[in-house]
Amino acid sequence: MSQTKPTIDFGFTDVPLQEKVKKVKGVFDSVAGNYDIMNDVMSLGVHRLWKRHTIELSGIRPGKVVLDLAGGTGDLTKEFAKRVGKEGKVVLADINESMVRVGRDRLINAGITGNVEYTITNAEALAFPDNTFDLATIAFGLRNVTNKDKALEELYRVLKPGGQLMILEFSKVTQPLFAKFYDFYSFNILPKMGKMIANDEASYQYLAESIRMHPDQETLKQMMLTAGFDKAEYLNMSEGIVALHRGWKY
C-alpha cells in the first residue's frame, strides 16, 4: 500500500482522515455525561451568554423551521423550541448518539416536546432535502468536523432562500496579552480541570488543541462565501474567544 493516505489534524496530532471521525466520536462519547458541567467550568459559565446572544440575534419567531446541527445536549434547541411554537419545528442533529440521547432526556425533562425532532447525521452529508430550514445553527461543532467546506456547502443547500446560518465557535483572541493568558488557561488549566471533573485529561487536551487549529474569523468568513453564501459577517464575543459568524442565502 502506498503511504499517501490523506491525513488531517486531530488537535495537534495528524491522523488519517477516516480516523478523525472515529476519534472525535470517542471524545464526545467520553465527555457526554459530564458535558454540561464541563461547559460551565471551562467557560466560567460564559457559554450561556454566548448562546443567549446567538438566540437573541437569530430573530427567531413562531412558525420557523430550525436546524441545530451538532446540537449535542440541546442548549440551543431548547431555546428555539420555546420560540417557534406549535407551527414551527426544531431538528436537533448530531453525529453522536450518546450526546443526542443525553440531550433528548434533558429536553423531555424540561417539558419540551412536540416540536423537536432528533436525528443522527453527519454534517458533511446532511440527511435533509434542499431548501428545508429558515435557520441553521452549529454551535461549538464546526471545529470537530473533518471536511468543513463540505459541511458549509451542505448547510447552504438545506437552507431556504432567505435563510440564515449561525456558526458559534471558538476563534482567535484579538487582544495580545489576553491571548497569552487564554493559551495558558487552555493548555494548562483546562486539561487539569477535565481530569478533575471528568477524569478525562486527554479529551480536554484535544478540545484545547482543536480550538487552536480552527480557522480564524476572516478565514472562516471566506470559507462561507466560497461555500456559496451570498453574504457573511462575524461578531467577536469575549475578545474573540468566540466568534459568531452569520451567513445568508438569498
Place this chain on the structure above:
Amino acid sequence: MNTSTNHTSLPLLSLSKTIEVALNTAMRLDDEQGKAFTPLEDKVISLTLTPIESPLYLIVTNTRISVQTTLQGEADAGIQTTLIDFASLPIQRQLPHAKLSGDTQLAQDFINALCTLDIDWEEQLSHYTGDLIAFKIGHGIRSFFNAQQGVKDTVSQTLKEFLQFEIEAVPTQSQVKRFCHEVDDTTTQTNALEARINTLLTPS
C-alpha cells in the same frame, strides 16, 4: 431579513432575560398557570419601555413567554409604555398611558393577561446581578487587560448605570437595600477574580 441591530447591548440582553425569567416565574406560580395567555399563543408582541429605545419582542408559546431583542419581520402587536409604569403593573393592574399599535385588541389582551400575574421584581433583581458578574467576565476583558484600572472602571460604570436604572424602576427601600448588598457581592467576587487572574499573569 429585518433584524434591527447587528449587535445587542449587554444591559439590554440582560434586561430581556430578566423580564423573561420574571414573567415565566410568575406564570408558574400563578393559580391558573398563566392560562390568560392561551389566546395569545404563537403571537409576538413588541414592548417598548421608554426611556429605553430598543423594543423587546415577547413571544407567547404554550403558556410560556420568550423575550428577545431582535425579530425577523414585524410583531403582531406593539405596546409602548414607560419602564416605571411597566414595573408597577403588578400593583397598578393597568398601563394607563400605553400606546398600542398593530393588532390593538391583541395588545390589550396581552396587557390584561399580564395583569393576572404577580410579578416579583425583587426576586428577579438577584438574577440580573448574577448576570452582571458573568457579563463582566465575558465582556469586560478588553478594559480588564488594557487599562490599569481595567475591570474596576467598567464594572462600576455598568453598576452605576444599572443602579440608576433599577432605582428608578423599583423604588422601595427594602429592594434597594437588598440590591445594594448584591452589588457589593458582585464587586467582591469580581475583585477576587481579578486578583486570581493577576496572580496567574505574574511571571514567577
